[in-house]
Amino acid sequence: MIALEGVRVTYRRTVALHSIDLLLLPGVTGLFGPNGSGKSTLLRVLAGLLRPGGGTVTWDGVPLNISDEAFRSRVGYAGHGSGLYDRLSVRENLRLFGALHGVRDARVEEMLELVGLQDRGGWPAGELSAGLRRRAAVARALLHEPQLLLLDEPYANLDDDGAGKVSDAIKAWRTPGRTGLVATHGAKRVKGYADAAIILQHGRIVSYRVRTPAEAPT
Amino acid sequence: MSAVSAPGGRGWAGKTLLLARKDLVIEVRGRDTLPPMLVFSLAVTLLLAFTLPDTSRPSTRIVLPAGTASVADVLAGFIWVTVLFAGLVGFARSFEVERHEGAIDALLLVPLDRSGLYLAKAMTNLAFIVAVELFLFPVFAVLFPIGLGAGVVAIVLLVDVGFVAIGTLFAALAAQTRSRELMLPVLAFPVLVPVFIAAVELTSDLFLGRPTRAVVSAGWFGILLAFDLIYVVVGALTFEFVIE
Numbered sequence: 001m002i003a004l005e006g007v008r009v010t011y012r013r014t015v016a017l018h019s020i021d022l023l024l025l026p027g028v029t030g031l032f033g034p035n036g037s038g039k040s041t042l043l044r045v046l047a048g049l050l051r052p053g054g055g056t057v058t059w060d061g062v063p064l065n066i067s068d069e070a071f072r073s074r075v076g077y078a079g080h081g082s083g084l085y086d087r088l089s090v091r092e093n094l095r096l097f098g099a100l101h102g103v104r105d106a107r108v109e110e111m112l113e114l115v116g117l118q119d120r121g122g123w124p125a126g127e128l129s130a131g132l133r134r135r136a137a138v139a140r141a142l143l144h145e146p147q148l149l150l151l152d153e154p155y156a157n158l159d160d161d162g163a164g165k166v167s168d169a170i171k172a173w174r175t176p177g178r179t180g181l182v183a184t185h186g187a188k189r190v191k192g193y194a195d196a197a198i199i200l201q202h203g204r205i206v207s208y209r210v211r212t213p214a215e216a217p218t
Numbered sequence: 219m220s221a222v223s224a225p226g227g228r229g230w231a232g233k234t235l236l237l238a239r240k241d242l243v244i245e246v247r248g249r250d251t252l253p254p255m256l257v258f259s260l261a262v263t264l265l266l267a268f269t270l271p272d273t274s275r276p277s278t279r280i281v282l283p284a285g286t287a288s289v290a291d292v293l294a295g296f297i298w299v300t301v302l303f304a305g306l307v308g309f310a311r312s313f314e315v316e317r318h319e320g321a322i323d324a325l326l327l328v329p330l331d332r333s334g335l336y337l338a339k340a341m342t343n344l345a346f347i348v349a350v351e352l353f354l355f356p357v358f359a360v361l362f363p364i365g366l367g368a369g370v371v372a373i374v375l376l377v378d379v380g381f382v383a384i385g386t387l388f389a390a391l392a393a394q395t396r397s398r399e400l401m402l403p404v405l406a407f408p409v410l411v412p413v414f415i416a417a418v419e420l421t422s423d424l425f426l427g428r429p430t431r432a433v434v435s436a437g438w439f440g441i442l443l444a445f446d447l448i449y450v451v452v453g454a455l456t457f458e459f460v461i462e
Contacts (some may be wrong), residue, residue, distance in 0.1 A: 049323055066326065066462060073329035081320025085240070087247040088418050099236055100328040125319075140324065 002046065002179060007055035009041050016041040017205045019055065027195030028170065028180040032187055035218040039183040040080065046181065047077040059101045073101065076146030077215060078154060086126025090117055090136050093125050094143060101144035104123035111139040114172060116165040130157035138166050142173050149173060149180035155189045163189055233330045237338035242345060244315055247266040251311045252346055255304040259354045262300045266363045276363055276425045290425035293362050294418045300354060308346045309385040310402045312339055313393035333457035340386040347378050369430030370421060376442055383449035384409055391460045393443055416442040
């Protein structure tokens with residue numbers, strides 16, 4: 001369980017997050033809100049990539065700390081950028097991050113197939129279309145089967161087929177005890193599998209709704 | 219087998235080598251860093267060849283406004299200024315590949331001690347600097363009357379260690395600023411001064427034909443070793459704070 005208490009982030013004079021209090025339960029939570037509402041900032045705080053100006057973030061009661069290797073091995077994050085090296089092929093990129101996370105090459109092939117990139121594995125990442133790159137980024141984030149998955153706009157630039165593959169990959173990752181936060185403008189994309197939904201506006205949570213057992217996704 | 223698969227184990231050393239190899243593979247494919255460094259070095263060398271007067275003997279004195287200097291002093295100064303600027307050109311680019319597409323975020327979340335990230339980047343930068351020197355010193359030896367013995371090689375490698383240690387650290391720091399190309403020299407120059415003064419003094423003595431043993435026992439050698447040690451320790455210990 002991840003708990004945020006009074007988390008505040010300020011960029012110079014702009015307040016990106018206003019004293020956020022949030023209890024993130026296991027399962028997948030959709031994170032919605034207009035541009036500039038603080039979705040990406042919240043994801044970066046949870047990934048440990050951004051230190052909040054105030055407040056605390058704990059995971060199962062332990063303060064979140066990116067300096068802790070054990071924490072890093074449990075987090076999967078895909079931000080705005082793909083996090084891939086243009087000059088390496090998709091497969092080389094995934095094998096690189098796989099090796100750094102102690103993942104076998106067979107898992108790389110599995111992920112390539114899951115996001116529908118098995119035929120493009122040999123392509124340089126820099127030559128992929130924006131949509132295909134997005135799929136590769138999701139595959140990279142899911143590669144080591146993280147306990148905490150943070151995806152920032154995983155459906156950006158994706159066609160229906162690609163979006164379906166990304167959803168399938170997230171559903172395959174989702175097992176009891178794991179926590180995911182998926183920021184997106186496409187609410188209907190995550191509707192099929194999300195357990196909860198958060199709406200952010202101007203750096204404040206204006207709605208946090210958890211599905212009832214009767215509404216639970218299949 | 220993938221060009222960037224891990225050599226051997228997946229421990230700290232294996233992951234560090236893997237990251238260094240990744241950078242070298244990217245450079246081999248993209249040629250974004252080394253060619254500008256080499257072109258800069260060649261341009262400075264050729265300019266110097268046309269500028270210096272009779273340089274047939276290293277002990278020839280050249281009259282300067284502030285006094286006189288030997289050809290060896292001037293050549294040592296120019297060769298290290300060239301290495302310094304070429305190095306900074308390369309170091310400034312070394313974190314570009316990580317910034318592009320947010321790869322640095324993915325890298326910061328891998329379970330590898332930050333010293334591994336630092337060492338990997340430093341090893342790549344060292345490879346680039348050594349490549350420049352392998353080109354630059356022979357060209358200098360052809361154009362000017364300098365000898366390249368084991369003593370020069372040892373001094374060059376020691377200078378490189380300190381240069382790369384602090385250059386990599388400041389490159390990581392500068393990469394997080396908007397005017398990173400400008401920031402790197404501004405940050406690095408003052409800190410690198412002792413190493414490069416020692417480098418000039420030591421290589422100048424060697425160019426003049428002084429025995430390596432006598433040069434090594436001089437005070438500048440101790441200064442160079444001391445700063446190397448300080449820079450490596452400071453670089454390894456502070457990189458975590460800089461990169462995060």
